[in-house]
Amino acid sequence: MPHEYQRTPFNTSLPVYVTGSVCSASHPGARDIGFLTMKWQVMQVSNGVITGFIGTGTPVYAVEAGTVVYLNRTTTCYDNRNPATLCPEAHGIAVKGSDGYYTLYAHVYPNFALRIGSTVQPGTWLGNVDNSGNTTGPHVHFARFSPNANDSNFSQNGTCDWTMKGLVPSNYNGWWQQPNGTLYYFVNGKPWLGWTGALSNGVSYQLSLTTGAWTGWAFFQGRYWFWNGASWENRGTQAPLSINKSRAARSRTKPTQPPQLKRTGKVTRVSSPARGRRYLGGGKSPAPRIRKKS
């Protein structure tokens, strides 16, 4: 049985997903994890010169109880514009759990209150994401290491034999529902951004870059439905405005009684799904365009 961490390092209602590298020989014991809003980066400017990028300042919390065995507050370089050879280390914290295994949280600036030997509990504030070291965007490099007699050399044996509650599985396709009920659509474990054409189930979606919420249309049981980021609105049997527009452009006639739509960006044409097909749940996934990793 893999070790299961009972929480993620984030207090967020957004899905926590594998943003980049996963456990491998070159990435021992580690999965790079984050959530949707971590794509935002803030430029760090000094005297008019861009000196780097900083992360979102997202607080990071311990996922299990243990003792702090490693703190790094000394790195001064940020993001991957610095070659890894010049910027080999990120800020970070390592904790030795009661089972003797270590957990590392890297690209995280440690909470000043922490010392080597400090004890932490699940949920103890460890620090903030800062995008230090060799990264391509703010995230947490979360790694697990096997027990070792020398705490100061904790990272000898990375182990990938772990899972984490609240993490979107990296092969997940379909809706992912957060404890607060919010739904997100994932393809191969990655949030699906941008529009595509109609899906096989007649649903199209968009992520709001402002709120992080998904919006989108579904054609289901003979009606158009709009996912407003929180709930499905029944918009009746009339096609959405922009769909009518494209029809009107061809027929040179104005649509009658278009539904009142919020401005949601481009709406693609949706096709009729098979009768009774559900819009929730996984099923076959399309081949979407996926954002480049941040």
Ligand SMILES: [Zn+2]
């Ligand atoms: Zn990593």
